Each structure stands twice: as C-alpha cells, then as structure tokens.
Amino acid sequence: MPPLSAGLILGIESSCDETAASVVQRGTAILSNVVASQIRIHSPYGGVVPELASREHLRNILPVVRSALAEAGASYQDLDAVAVTEGPGLAGALLVGISFAKALAFALDKPLIAVNHLAGHIHAVLLEEARRAGKSGEQAPEELRPGRQVLALVVSGGHTHLYLARFERTQQDGPDAGAWIYRNVGRTVDDAAGEAFDKVAKLLGLGYPGGPWIDALAPHGNPEAMPFTFSQIKAKVHRKGEAGALDPSESTYFSFSGIKTAMLRYTKVYEMGPSIEARRAVLAGSPDAKPADALPLCDKRTLDLIASFQRSVVDDLRRKTFRAAERWHAERIIVSGGVAANRELRVRFTTEAGERDLPIAFPSMALSTDNAAMIAAAAWPKFLAGEFAAEALTAEPSLKLGS
C-alpha cells in the first residue's frame, strides 16, 4: 500500500469513445492504466455515436475506476487528487467523467484538477520521457528545463494541431513546480487527419476506426501509384479569420477534406463500387476481423489507393510540422494522438528528424490513443502549483489549448 501523500493522482478520461482511469505517481510512474474501449459499439456505424458513447461511459466508469485503483494497489484514501478531462470532446461523454470525478473529489475531500485533453496527449510523451530520464538517474528530465521550446503535433480523430510548448518553472517552489505554456501555431481548417483515415476506410469498405486498417494495408500497395498532389490537401489559407495572409507554401495549416473527395471521385471513375460493397459485406459478417484479414479482399488498385492516401497525408503532416519547427526554432518535436500510432508516419518523421539532427519523440503505442495516464500526468504540475478546479467545473466541448 503506498504511503499517504505519495503523489498519487487518479486520472479520468471520457471525452470520446474510451472510458479510462489511471493512477499515476508524481506525474511519471504509471501504477495502472485501464481503458474500456467502445469500438465494438460504434463499429457498425463507422463512427462515434454521441448518445451511445455517453450511455457506455455511464455503464463503464465505476468498474473502470475500481479496476484502476485495484491494479495500482491503492485505496480512494491514498489518492492526493482526482484529475479529469474537461474538454475538448463530446459534451455528454465529458459530463459523465466530470460528474463522477467531482462527486468523488467532494466525497473524499481531495482536490479536483481539470485537464485539457490536448495537453494530455502531449503529456503522454513527456510522462514517458520523464520516466526514462528518472530511470537513467538524470537530475532533471530534459523537458523540465525551463524555456526549452518543444513543437508538438497532436494528431487524432478530432484534432490536427501544432503547439509550441515550454515549461516555466515557478522559482520558489520545488524543482518540478511550474506551468506548461502552450501556443497554437497550426491546425486543420476542416477535417482532422484521423477523421480522414476513418472516412476513407469507411468509403473503401474497411473496418472502424480506419487508421489501423489503412496502416496495415498500405505497405502492400505502391504509395506513388496515385497522383494525390499537394494542392489537394493545401490549407485554405485565405479563408477569412483562419490562417491570415500566409503564403500557401509557408502554411502550417492543414486541410484534409480535399483528399477525401479525391478518393471518392477516384472510386467512382474506376467503378470500384461493387468490389467495395463485396468487401464491406464480408467484413460486416465477421465482427472479429482484424485489419490483416482485409488483405485478401483488396485488389492491387485498392491497395495502391490506400498506400497513396496514407503517403499523402503523412507527408503533408511531416512537411508542415518540420516547417513549423524551423520557423519557431523548436529544439525538439513531439508527435502524439491516435494517428501517431501510424507506422509510416513514425518512420518518415524519424528519418527527417535524423537528417535535421532534431530530437523527436512519440508515445508508446498504448499511450498514443486516448487513455487516462496522460490526464493524470498532465495534472501533476497543476497539483504542485495548487491549480485546482472550481466546484462549477463543467464540460467544455470546444476547449482550446493555449493562446
């Protein structure tokens, strides 16, 4: 049993389609990380159904929190604080986690900490780096050195955002007390990259969520077969109030609706409809099908299309991320969120970072997609700074991160 005031934070995450709880010690040691996925519930619809998501969160939240505590070997009384995702996300889904966390914190008379989901994704990487640094006996983890400029690409089903992040230490407090300061320097003007993966997979009769299916099938096709040019995914930089007057070639804004439409057009021009429907029917009949099972159901044209789509999206993300890193003199890059699990993305980002001698970090696969360990980790500096949530805390579906 951990001693009292061991720096134990219970994190709770329910912003989309995963109900998650985790106990993390001092922002670095994951004592438990429980995730109840709703993929099976939403799969027949090819996307998250908000009403069903809220209902599933309600069903799962208590067992998930209990498992997280049991796995951590901790009791409710051992906790130092309860942290919860306040946004962005689905209003009804967020409210389940927030109501539960509020009631728990109130009943236990422990502080409640509100965490931005996007900051959580960034902390998924910081947590693992700090843990590695701690293990190797370094004094202060690299990322906790004040003023170091990090460029973070958060790329998931709901977000494609670039942030400059740096840690500002508060002088009088302990070595890791302070606050993370974020500045948004790029984002999508329409669909998120993960959303494009999901919609294109649905269009091609593949499973949900689409990212892992496209990731698994892409290596079997020719990524240069289809001419998806850069112009199809260029940012709409001249849209009023968006990216201002940036030159398109300079932009760090993303747009993924063009490539999605191009894919749809391609399937129509080459009359791929019947083969897509045949594949959809086979996969619908086997709910346990894995992405690799779709390989025999795909012809060469389909595999080339998948490979070309993935290459275009990954290269657009890569180009703009490194452009931003250069423009804002980032000292290192972090890539996080569900799409950061993509293997081609990791290879191509790592290669370019190596060529530029720029450190780059990704979360482990388990922490790439939504989880609560990242929420508990992001809450740790707030706990040290005494930054607690008010009783009026409520869901913020469109919450922004930083300035």
Ligand code: KG4
């Ligand atoms: O971070 P996440 O779990 O939830 C959100 O905050 O949205 O991200 C889910 C997204 C989905 O769009 C999913 O298709 C995508 O991440 N994703 C992937 C991969 N694994 C998950 N996209 C590309 N390649 C993958 N291997």
Ligand code: ZN
């Ligand atoms: Zn997420």
